[in-house]
Structures are given as C-alpha cells and as structure tokens.
Amino acid sequence: MATTTLLSPAELAYLHSTLSLTPPIRPDGRTATQFRPLTAETGILPGTNGSARICFADGTEAIVGVKAEVEKTRLSPYQDRNGRRQGSRRKGPAKSKQGKPEDSEDSGEEEDGELQDAEVKGSNDWVEISVEIPGYRDDDSSTVFLGTMLSEALLADGDFTRRLWINRRFHWKLYIDIILISPPLSYPLPLLSLTSHLALLSTRLPKLRSEADEDPMFDDDWAASTFIYPQTGEGSKTSATTRPPITLLVMAVGDNIIFDPSKEELAVADSALAVSVGEGQALQEKAAEEGTMEVDASGVDGKPGRALRLLSVRTIDPPSRLTPPGVPNSVNASAWGQGGAASKNPDARQAETGDVAGVWKAPRGGMKPAVLGAMVAKVLEKGGVADEVLDGLQGVELA
C-alpha cells in the first residue's frame, strides 16, 4: 500500500539529500541497517493455535492469530490416493471408502522413502491468509497485495503445507489472520511479516492418536501438542529447525541501501523491494533423509548452519513517484526578480526544468539491476540483516 504521505517538496529534497550521504543520516538517527526497536510476545490469544503481537515504539501494532481446523482432503481425479499421478496400477478415480485393503498395501510402501515423500504432499489451499488494515477494505488492492506477498513467501518452498498433512484423507487447514491494530503509520509489510513469523513459530497442533488413515483422533492434552515448526532438540529428525520465512522491506536512495524505512524515508526512495528469506534447512533435511553428507550439510563454518534462502523478491512502487516536484527559484513566479523572466504559467515550466540542487524531483524510471542485486545480496549476506533478525526473533520466548 503506497500510503500516500503529504510532504512538501522542500522536505522531500532535504530527506533525499540526507539519505544519499555516506553514511546516510536517517531522520531518526538510525544506521542504515538498524530496525526500529520492537516489543514482541507470543501466545496472547487463548483461543488460537498460535498467536503473536508485535509493537513498534511509534505505536504501530499488529496481532496475528493462527487457527487450525481438520479438513477432509479432496482428491483430484487425476491422482490416486497416494498422491501420485495415476499410473497403470489402478483404473478410475479412487473412492475413499475402501480403506482397509489400501492400508496393507501402503504399509508395504512405507519402507520406500521416496514414495512416502510423494505421499506427504500439501496443497496451497490448505493455508488461508487474511490481512486487515484499518481504513482499507478487505478487497483493496494494497491489502490483497500484502496478503499475497506474505502467503507467497510462506508457500514458496512447498515444505510448509507438508506439515499440515494428517493422513491421506485428512489434513489441517490453517487460517492465518493478520490484523494491524493501529493505523498504518508506515508501510506495514515488515511488521506483519515478523508478527506472522512469530505466530507460526508458536503454533501448536494437537497430537495425533489415531493411526494411518482412520478418522483423526487427537490427544486432549495440550501439553502433548507439537509445534508446527519443531523446536530445537524436540524429537525432530534433524537437530536443526526450519522456521517460517520473513519478509524484509529494503529501499535504496542513490547507492545507499536502507532497511526498515519509515514513512518519510519511503517517500523519497528511488526504489523499494520486499525480499522474503527463509532458512535453507529443507535441503538439509532432504540430505539427511537420503543418509548422505549429513556432516557436510549441518554447518559450514562450525556454527550450525543457517543457510539463508531467497524465497521471493517483489518490487514495491514507492510513493515517491507520485510526489509533486519542487519549483526552482529561477522559474518561481512568486520569487520574481530572482531568475530570468517570471513565468505567467509556472506549471507549464515545471516539467522542463532539469536537476537543480535543493529542488525535489520525483525519481523516474525503473530500478537499476546493480542496485537490485546489491539489495538482495545485502539481505542474504552471512551475519547480515536477515541473519540478525532471525536471531533476534529466536530470542522471543514462546508461550
């Protein structure tokens, strides 16, 4: 959502000039990579499977609730019930009533790792994300765009929906409700992303008691429930944890790359980018399952590896393009006597003026490929911003 902020040309020119310095001077004194301090807590909504709240010091606040429901899996007529493409083995779409003979067949198959892998397969319909921004309609393009961006990052690796698989007939359906409580003081994408990250991290599903393809039965004991993203050392296959993705907002002014821009800063951005980053543990898991190179995968330089993976990159149209240009003194009719002949119609002249120092001019044209590359590299850098943010989020106590 390009929250159009009304700023005067003189302000824009000043902000742009301070942000293009090296190092940039941001209006609130932060360094280029520094985030606004935030307050975070999880498990705030008792009725949900997982929830989180994040609050910026300026009062922007978001709440995310994750609710899971058991849903019957609809089988595609083109797939058999093992989730594979229909082959020679069976004719006609599989009807779900013939459970028993199937089971015996499957128990044979389960030894085969590859087959099981194909079987535990999710669908993107299993996750539903809704975003609510006060003052904007649900079907407003900007709200939809935010929701799509968040779900895109979450579903990008296809690994997430596999966690929602219960058995061949049932799966979890996850409803992720993202609500911004305060009016959007700045572009809310990073806030919403970090909040959903924490909410998903704290999401727990009840423990399954039924077996195989029975109607699912769950353990009543909430203490026995399992995290959807298993925590370190909690009986997961690998010791490492995969974690939900985060989406960071990055902007560029000149050659400077600035993280977590505030509203004013975004208003002078040459270009803005939403970069979604995940932890690259899926590869590792696969490697572990194959039983090879387990040692290699877990940690390249001693530290248990956090291989960052780029999930998606989206350009965001910065509001700076819509800002009104400043009028140089030379053509300013009300500063007459300063430059050349005073103009009767200053609006017509504005378009013609070139770059004048100290006069705001909205950026034109697209993003330079070099800048785009530098922005993505800066995010993915080892020990860089995404790394630090993930570390910071890890420190949040899960309720």
Added chain:
Amino acid sequence: MPITILPPSVAQEPTRSLYQDGSQSDSDSDGGVDLDGDVSMGRPTKRARRDEAIVTPGEVITEDPQWMRGHGTYTIPEPPQIISSVAGTLSKTNKLLSVRPLRARYTPEIGDLVVGRIVEVQARRWRVDVGAALLAQLPLSAINLPGGIQRRRTETDELQIRTFFSEGELLVAEVQQLYNDGAAVLHTRSLKYGKLRNGVFMAVTGTGGGGGVVRARRQAFTLDISSSGAEGGEKIDVILGVNGYIWISKHIEGEGAAAESSGPGITRIEESVGLNVYSSQNDSIPLDTMREIARTRGVITALVENGLRVDEEMVTKGYQEAVEMARGEGEGDDSLWLGGEKGKRLADALVGR
C-alpha cells in the same frame, strides 16, 4: 545490532477489588463506579488512588450530588451522575471534577504559533492541517506578498494561488481568529511566518497529553550546535508549534520564526520580505548541520517517548546532554540513534533521576 526485540513491559495490575466494593462503604466523596451488572469483564470498579487511575468514556465517576462537573465530563439528570466523556486521568479541584484526556487533538487559541501543512487549495484560501479537530483556514489576504508589496489581492493572485502555497507544503503561522465551532483562521503577516524549507518535520502530541509541546514564552528558538564540533558557525532553528508539529531546520541569518524581532516594523516591511519567501528550493546544507538536525529530532522523540514536556529549556538541555552522551561513547555509527534504552537514559539524566 540491527534489531532489538524487547519483551512486553508488564502491565500494572489494576487494583481489582470486587470484594472491596461491598466491604468498603463509600460514604463520603468518591462514589464507586457502578455500572449495571452486564459489564463484568474484570474492569476495576474502584481504585485506591483516584489521581493515577484512568477513566474511560462513559464511565460513571460519581453519583454524589456534591460534586460539580468540569472539563471532560458530562452529567445526566436521572439518576444524577457525573460521567466521563474522554479517556484520561481524573483531577479534583475542591469540589470540581474534571478529566484530563490522555491524548487530545489540539484546541486552537488566538495567538498560538502553529506549524501547519496545506491539505487543500481553494479559490481564495488554503485549508491547513494543524492537528485540530477541524482544518484551519488561511485566507489569501492573510499572507505577505513577495517583496512585501501592500495591495489588494487581485484575480491574478487567485489564479496563481499555488505559487504561494500548494498541497503538502509546510508553513508556520499564527492563529488570528477562531470560529464558534473551534476552527482557526491563520495569518502569516509577519517576517517570522511563512513557508518552511531547509529542514525536517516531526509531529508529537500537542497540548493536552502528558508529554509534548507546551505553551511557553518562546515557541521558536535557535540552537547553538558548536558544542558538537560542527564547523562553520552554523545554527539550527527549532519551531515548536503549539499544536505539536515541529520544524527543525538550518538557521539563516535574519530569516525565519526564530529571528530577532528587532527588525523593521510593518511600515518598512517591503524592504525586508525576502524575495524567496515562497521558495521551495533548499539551500546547500553542511553535513554537520544535517547530523545535528537529526540529533535534535532524536532528542525531541526521546523527550516525548519518556513523557517529558517539550519546550525550549528541555530541548536545549537535552541536546547538550545528547552531545555529551555521543562524545562519551565515541563517535560510532549509531551515536545519533536515541531510541529505546538510550532515550531513557537521556530522559533520566535530564530530570536528574
């Protein structure tokens, strides 16, 4: 450290005293807040210290007829009650009950120095956002013409109205007149007022809340930044609009709201109204000045976040303190950042805690 994530501060447990209500008879002054039955969501029904407690809109403050209602309250005749109309703290003056709102919009008063932003241009006037409930208006006849010419505003001026101020532009003005509905009429007919450039804008809460800009003797002043090691004898102008809008900019000798008022009187105005009063072109600003402007902005943010008042004295002291702090820590990358813990330390140092 690019990110700091704090645990939520523990909310103060309201003194929940459903039992006290019965046992403690409120015979004399503060009649217990008592709504009928259906609201029982753990709302505190009675508080130990009324001065610290927060009342919400619609909350019955008292049913005792001995009290008089003040600001932020209203009464209903049957049964006689005083009810809060805003969220805020209760204050008692003798037998007068009033509620001070936690945050409120700016209420203009004649003579206030305000910073405003043009949001609408009409035929003969501008509509200005000053943070009040209603937009203020600035008539075309209430501005100085460039060059200080004194004449009737003609149709040509009306057609060229956007060359003076257009949408989004900032100005500093004075409240000249108030309408019955509380809307303000502004004027900029002084050398001190006019369009703003060469700096940054910030909005804090104005009068009404706890921290924020307070009405003071001087709302606009010049800050000496030589103590920070800035070269070139530059200075910074700070305009603290009574409405909570603040402008921090480079100081230009003889210009701006903070300039000495020893200039020429209204009769000689044409000699001194600069030709670039309506310019939107920034001058070249030295790096040191930009840095100190950002620092000043940080100081004001820290003051507001810690609930301190914003006026000339606090800003000046806070600025010196911030410079000292930055020097003590060495000129690192983040010496300008005054949020979070650092802001708290700064505020503590200022009030001598």
